[in-house]
Amino acid sequence: MNFATSVCPRTANKTASEKGILGGFVRIPKQFLRKDVVDLDEFGPMKASEFQSCLALGLVFWALSGAGSLLAEEPTAQPDERPIAAIVNGDPIYVAEIEQLLAKVRSARQASPDRMPMLQAETLRQVVNQRVVEEAFKRDEVFLKESEIDKKVDKVRAQARAKGLTLDQFTAKQGVTINTLRHEMAWQIAWPKYVERNVIDALEGYFKEHHKDFDGTLVRASHILLRAERPGEGSSQLIERAEKLRAEIEAGKLTFEQAAEKYSVGPSRRQGGDLGFFPRFGVMVEEFSKAAFALAKGEISQPVHTAFGVHLIRATDIKPGTRQWTEAVDQMKSPASLDLFEELAKQERVNAKIEFTGKLPYFNPETGKLVMPGVTK
Secondary structure (H helix, E strand, O other), X not given: OOXXXXXXXXXXXXXXXXXXXXXXXXXXXXXXXXXXXXXXXXXXXXXXXXXXXXXXXXXXXXXXXXXXXXXXXXXXXXXXXXXXXXXEOOEEEEHHHHHHHHHHHHHHOOOOHHHHHHHHHHHHXXXXXXXXXXXXXXXXXXXXXXXXXXXXXXXXHHHHHHOOOOHHHHHHOOOOOHHHHHXXXXXXXXXXXXXXXXXXXXXXXXXXXXHHHHOOOEEEEEEEEEXXXXXXXXXXXXXXXXXXXXXXXXXXXXXXXXXXXXXXXOHHHHHOOEEEEEOOOOOOOHHHHHHHHOOOOOOEOOOEEEOOEEEEEEEEEEEOOOOOHHHOHHHHHHHHHHHHHHHHHHHHHOOOOEEXXXXXXXXXXXXOOEEOXXXXX
């Protein structure tokens, strides 16, 4: 089982509109991909539905699960120092590890500079979670034995020897350590075993909690898309504008359709904001789709921020699906696996000693707020 594929399906030979949806394949004609909520250029070779599993719920999870190695084929220069981003139970996570993982993500999709601190913090969060979960695996040899790690490291040592280098020299040229390498190998060994043993049992319950996502339900929605109208107008001002507009609609001062025609900058404004029916995954960007599927018929969302601006979304109709959980097993494995990871990490973090150095942005464990380098908690 190639778990990296099940976590974040990569279909490099497919067009952007034909990408796999969480392990399966669905062809989506380009004319159904709305440019005001789906931008093929913005998301590059990664589908909109991969955005959540690869970013919001695990930006770098594909790399951690073995889709790629921290060790490049051609060594890079060794830094003079190895600054540390965080320490987990006395074990350092180096800034170089985070930056190399981010480099892999940036090669898959472009990210605007103002989003980089959030991406760095999310990447660091995922690596911290990986480390605490790895410690749980080390307590149970069913999932991980030191001898298994040794075998994988020996293979890398042989690769280094073929280049005329020792393992220390080889890893140092990557800006990482042998310890970092052992963590990577441990994850590639243990996580697929854990998923194989636990995910199937979790699927029926997961389906009950998220049935609209997987039973074939379709939602018809309209939206109002707001973007900055003047220089310096940021996200907070856009959200404030959307909140005021929502209040006016709810008060009956104008209809949602009238507001869309008057204020929306999306092409759907000509239809009163109507986007037609769409499934949970594969058509709309994740933030938009998730918010739309959480609405009752006729309900208007709170402001929803996406890469395209700030949206107000109204669910105008819902067609319930009929699929049973047994028909959606392959589609559910990836998000259910991510749930397993998040839950296990949450449990393990309770007793873990985690320190952030402030060399990279990070999320405050108590408040969840983004902390920038050089800024106190």
